Amino acid sequence: MSSQPVVASPLYPMPVASPAGQEDLISAADLSPEEAASLLEFAQHLKAHPAEYRHALAGKQMAMFFEKPSLRTRLTFEAGMASMGGMAFFVDQTQSRLGVRESLKDVAKNLERWVDVLVLRTFDHATVTGIAEHASIPVINALTDLEHPCQALADFMTLKEHFGSLKGLTLAYVGDGNNMAHSLMLAGAALGVNLKVATPAQYAPQHFVVAQAQLIGEETGAAIEVMTDPVAAMVGADAVYTDAWASMGQEQESAARAKVFQPYQVNVQLMACAAPHAVFMHCLPAHRGEEVTDEVIDSAQSVVFDQAENRLHIQKAILAQLLCGATTKIPVRSARA
Numbered sequence: 001m002s003s004q005p006v007v008a009s010p011l012y013p014m015p016v017a018s019p020a021g022q023e024d025l026i027s028a029a030d031l032s033p034e035e036a037a038s039l040l041e042f043a044q045h046l047k048a049h050p051a052e053y054r055h056a057l058a059g060k061q062m063a064m065f066f067e068k069p070s071l072r073t074r075l076t077f078e079a080g081m082a083s084m085g086g087m088a089f090f091v092d093q094t095q096s097r098l099g100v101r102e103s104l105k106d107v108a109k110n111l112e113r114w115v116d117v118l119v120l121r122t123f124d125h126a127t128v129t130g131i132a133e134h135a136s137i138p139v140i141n142a143l144t145d146l147e148h149p150c151q152a153l154a155d156f157m158t159l160k161e162h163f164g165s166l167k168g169l170t171l172a173y174v175g176d177g178n179n180m181a182h183s184l185m186l187a188g189a190a191l192g193v194n195l196k197v198a199t200p201a202q203y204a205p206q207h208f209v210v211a212q213a214q215l216i217g218e219e220t221g222a223a224i225e226v227m228t229d230p231v232a233a234m235v236g237a238d239a240v241y242t243d244a245w246a247s248m249g250q251e252q253e254s255a256a257r258a259k260v261f262q263p264y265q266v267n268v269q270l271m272a273c274a275a276p277h278a279v280f281m282h283c284l285p286a287h288r289g290e291e292v293t294d295e296v297i298d299s300a301q302s303v304v305f306d307q308a309e310n311r312l313h314i315q316k317a318i319l320a321q322l323l324c325g326a327t328t329k330i331p332v333r334s335a336r337a
């Protein structure tokens, strides 16, 4: 496939063409600390200078397969691709999981003949790694049960905008030790942000992800702590983050989870335990009155719609980087785990 010439930015020169890469973004840990920082800078540049990239992805085509519903992720990938001259094709995969009708390998071997990049939202993380293993085109994780890296990167972009710098900030995550917690720990560790993750003991983040984040943190100086006390997590926190107590696919557990998670609700009392300047964060959709109260999510401390806005800019940066090799490379590291 041919690549159109792109407009070069003085800060972020983009090559005229790059081969369809075998690089993916499947885990937040796929980015080295330097690559994560560079991606955020590039996304901020894209946000400030969108016109420079109007034709950056002309001729490029993206296919999206979503096994779960989406508002933000779908629209920001589609709008981001269109805003850079590319095209997006959405496949509603909510009625049947990928790999059921035909093997993941056969799906991958078809798709790589037609389009330039795949964006997948699946239940099983292994579905995304399985497609990536066989596809010669980039694969982007748009949420699996294990990780949500694009969201976490947009979240740290939001914190960088708000505080000016990320190094040494502390983010308290309270609630379910889910995909969001995992990607925040991995991306936060890479970016030098301390993480305090407070969950009920039976809903703690997976040990191997915590260990991986702590290893990255040893390199960057970020402390990654897991605990059960939500108040302890708040001490000195610059940002307070929560997510749904029952994620997509766990709806039948909602009532049982609501009881266990009640002490982790981010309300005015819990928020007051964080630093006075702390911001409130949520990936959305929010379940008002459950994991967060209206008073908090609608307060001046809330940056939830800044996070949502930055989904667009971080997706654009990821797409431009994977399809044109802009600014830095996203390597395959832990992607095939």
Ligand code: CP
Residues within 6 Å of the ligand: 069, 070, 071, 072, 073, 074, 143, 151, 283, 284, 285
């Ligand atoms: N935060 C997030 O991924 O939103 P959607 O589920 O609407 O895409």
